[in-house]
Amino acid sequence: MESLSVAAIQLTSSNTWHENLLEVKRLVTAAAKDGARLVVLPENVFLFDGKGMRRLAESDVQQQILTDVSELAKELDIFLVIGSHPSIQTESGETISSGRVRQTLWVIGPDGSLLERYDKIHLFDVTVDDKAGSYLESEVIEPGDLLPKVVDVDGFKVGLSICYDVRFPELYRQLAEQGAELLLVPAAFTYVTGKAHWATLLAARAIENQCFVLGVNQCGWHNEKRQTYGHSSLYSPFGDKQLSLSEEPGYFVQQIHKSDLIKCRDKMPCLSHRRL
Template sequence: MSKLSVVSIQLTSGADWQVNLNTVLDLMTAALVHAPRLIVLPENVFLFDAKQMRAVAEGEATEQILSALSVFAQQHQTYILIGSHPMAFRPNGEQVEGGRVRQSSILISDQGEQVARYDKIHLFDVQVADKAAVYKESRFIEPGEIQATVFDIDGVVLGLSICYDLRFPELYRLLMEKGADLIAVPSAFTHRTGAAHWHALLQARAIENQCYITGVNQAGWHNETRQTYGNTVAYSPWGERLACLDDEQVAWLHFEVDTEYRQAIKTTMPCAEHRRIVS
């Protein structure tokens, strides 16, 4: 059985990737007090501006960001999960067409290597009663292939997902079937939808899959129309809220994944063995 020290970082990213990168590096450095083996960053962490996505994906910014995180990971012997970053190429090396990008969650190892990548499947094309009113991610983002992406860190299996995926429990079932002990949900959940559904959905995914869940969100006002909900949080396999930030904090939270505790929950209530409807 294994344990994993995890830090989830919350911030208010803007349109300047260099400012965002400096803020992340400062927060990660401060969070080293917890000796994390995994640091999880939110969606759109280095760029909160859809119109710049393709330019940043193709320019030197992406190379500089990945290089800086690689150096940090090696120096401090920690894994870093970039919640999402725009990528101009698909995992197979093909270029994304039509001026769009992939919204990619990238895991960097403690050796500074990119060891896993998940491209967001479900795109946020909705109408919300807030100042932004209409969201249409498909204008700028190409959906990824339907797959469940996991990676083993010190005996703890990490599952990857992004934001709007949270409303589609079938993805989390696939991650559970692939052995995920912890599922990360890096997000830029709007304040309105977050206040209504964020905690309910995260807690439900944790309980029904009997795994740890961390929802790692953006927080506050990013421009004159876009406000995100914050409330970065961690839930246990029993649905306990382990730690939570508020809706505007630029900060981090720390929690520990304990696979022995998860196994005890699964043993005493073997829901997976009782499933009768399996796709």
């Protein structure tokens, strides 16, 4: 297909999975009614609680959530991307014995089947000048295998990543080399780091790889210490911001066109000019 209607779902997820699931169903249904074919949810969409990830992934609730999401995609005839959700198994099916989880992105097809998964590679172990002060994802998350993933969505090649990955351009260059035309960045960017770098990083990944980039963020206060930035945005291969949300929950739907990507790459064939 020459065009694809994409949607970003921006949420303020909590540590109560069933409330988050209800909100997801409401907003995804609204986006689909507005014509979205590919709907992307943010990181930590069903549980915003790092210490609770393992418990959720080991519980009977895990399968209930994934079944509900698969049925939703099938009912609405859409591609639905779970920005991240904890998994206690690796891609090869081995159970993680360290007590940690994989932070896994799931791509669900219109028939409800799992098309692809991507496990977050880069972990957010940093100090931030906010109420939380520091973040140590590696305490509860095991990094994924170094396997860049591209999936076909109605003829568009879609590259997969999660949040902190966006600071590592080499991943996106590998996705571009695999033919990616749209890069997904579901995230839970903190308010401080988001205000400083979110827009710049998304635009840079679009410009240097001449791809559309869809950044889908969490927003607002999730607890007394954790605030995320919102501002979910779609960037063109030229680096122009085509659409953006603010700092409240909601969604947008926008159509992207291959002709815009082809024009950009034909006028300035940067990828073919590479020397390194």
